Amino acid sequence: MEQTLFYILATVTVIATLFAISEKHPVHAIVYLVTSFFALAIVFYLLAAPLIAMFEMIIYAGAVMVLFLFVIMMLDLGSPEDAKRPSLMHCLPALVLSGIILASLALLVSTRSATIATATHVVGVKEFCVALFGRYGVAIEIISMQLLFAVVGALYLGRRRKS
């Protein structure tokens, strides 16, 4: 049951991402990407990470994508009929690099040794939170400072100039 669900969700994620990157219209691309992120959030839930799944939905599909939509509408980029398609010259390095990644993946799959032993116990929310605020407490402080700097930088860049 869960395996079937995982393969369906993986297919949905890959196809939605494919549509998102080949779409010329940025708003359509954002909507495809939200579909992909929802499917990925359910994959996270199936992997016994319910908090990460919720944050993926709230922060990624909710906040970040809405921020993208907001900027697209504010800059009036919603009508990209005059935007130029990428030429084949631009596609060449992308195809070469992704070909290298997929070839190394195929090599990894074909020469796989014995399967790794799977842990029996599942990470619960309590254990996750103890690790987050205990062992990684300093990292949380640094992350909060980083978010503060991002806010200050965004305010500085977005201010109205007089002239």
Added chain:
Amino acid sequence: MIVPLMHLLILASILFSLGLICVLIWRSNVIMLLIGIEIMLNAAMLTFVAGSNQWGQPDGQVFALMIMAMTSAEVSLALALVVYLHRRKKTVDVDEFRELKDQ
């Protein structure tokens, strides 16, 4: 573990290659370039969560959360830069943005 770790790694690397293709071919639109970066970071998060589930340790989920916080900081700064540059040059073509300084 519902599926083997290898299948999750295959899914993550396919997503990463799609994001890389998006970053490299959409040089005419900086919004699509940022979308490609989002896809690649999601693939990295999937790898972290899969490893956390495989070995039963919470560290992978903690790092996935940190990637998420880093992404929101990065996106807010990058979109503010996009708004600023669009106000100056009236375009979102990456090749037009060679300097930040006013001439």
